[in-house]
Amino acid sequence: MIGAIALGFLVGIPIITCVLVFLFLHNPAFWAYLAFSFFLDRRARKGGKVSVWLRNAACWQWMRDYFPASLEKEVPLDAEKNYILCCHPHGMITLSALLNFATNATGVDEVLPGVRVRMTCLPAMFKVPWMRELFLLLGACEAKAQSITAAVSEGKGNAVSVTLGGVDEMMAWERDRINLVVRKRTRIFDIALRTGASLVPVFMFGETDLLQPLSVWSWPVVHRLQTVCVALTGFPLPLFCGRRLFTLPSWLPNKNPLTAILGPPLHVERTSTPSSAQVSHLQSRYIAALTDLFHRHRARFLSSPQLLSVVA
Numbered sequence: 001m002i003g004a005i006a007l008g009f010l011v012g013i014p015i016i017t018c019v020l021v022f023l024f025l026h027n028p029a030f031w032a033y034l035a036f037s038f039f040l041d042r043r044a045r046k047g048g049k050v051s052v053w054l055r056n057a058a059c060w061q062w063m064r065d066y067f068p069a070s071l072e073k074e075v076p077l078d079a080e081k082n083y084i085l086c087c088h089p090h091g092m093i094t095l096s097a098l099l100n101f102a103t104n105a106t107g108v109d110e111v112l113p114g115v116r117v118r119m120t121c122l123p124a125m126f127k128v129p130w131m132r133e134l135f136l137l138l139g140a141c142e143a144k145a146q147s148i149t150a151a152v153s154e155g156k157g158n159a160v161s162v163t164l165g166g167v168d169e170m171m172a173w174e175r176d177r178i179n180l181v182v183r184k185r186t187r188i189f190d191i192a193l194r195t196g197a198s199l200v201p202v203f204m205f206g207e208t209d210l211l212q213p214l215s216v217w218s219w220p221v222v223h224r225l226q227t228v229c230v231a232l233t234g235f236p237l238p239l240f241c242g243r244r245l246f247t248l249p250s251w252l253p254n255k256n257p258l259t260a261i262l263g264p265p266l267h268v269e270r271t272s273t274p275s276s277a278q279v280s281h282l283q284s285r286y287i288a289a290l291t292d293l294f295h296r297h298r299a300r301f302l303s304s305p306q307l308l309s310v311v312a
Helices: 002-011 013-024 028-040 058-066 095-102 123-127 131-137 145-151 166-171 186-195 220-233 276-301
Strands: 069-073 083-088 116-121 158-163 177-180 198-205 258-262 307-310
Touching: 028 123, 058 069, 058 095, 069 095, 083 095, 083 186, 083 276, 095 116, 095 158, 095 198, 095 258, 116 123, 116 145, 123 131, 145 158, 145 186, 166 220, 186 198, 186 276, 198 276, 258 276, 276 307
Parallel strands: 069 258, 083 158, 083 198, 116 158, 177 307
Antiparallel strands: 198 258
């Protein structure tokens, strides 16, 4: 029950934010805060200073137990190397990535000893009042090439999690098929080659079952509206639902197990100026590794047969 309340609050942050913005709209201090957030504060580029207390707060453990959520690895990761954790699928709000890599709810510090993990978020998330403070205190940074490069270039034993498919993968949601967006994301492979960071495929089983788009999601008019919204703000309208409460749909995620599996890392040789052929080759290796990871574990975590497709 406590986990459901905590999740309802987390998922409902956009609505709560809208209410708070309306309440503080006539407060000069609020406008000063917005100006500072939009134009002066640059912490999101490299990530905020992690609050150990918040990262280990009981609310994340309540959310973990609600599903429950867990994190597994196939092989140990060498703490002397740096890693880019490429997570799939995106789902509606990537709760699995949040619980596993922004908090210690599933024991990432024990699963990956000696490796400091930082999560990335859409840059637009750092423009939302109060939500940005939450992500900064969890150590998150922007999902931009500059931020990812900086995260895996400072010393050893660093890892950054990237939900690679992004909004495109979310928009490609289908009920009986898991659609992945990888081929369009060539920049991440270029970064891996330039920095020498190993790529780790991460498959988040159960993520696409937490929330489903409303039926209007597929309407042509709504789809165009979503496209415009993504272009303007960086993310689409929250037209999704989860569990039914009192026979009515809600934003509370469905209660099904969430398991993130880390596959073996793809080690790359550092190259100052990678060619398009090298990028393409690494991308092909990654797609093959991700597909194999899914097929190795699908029988354990999927109750119904789901197809896997790389659509873009």
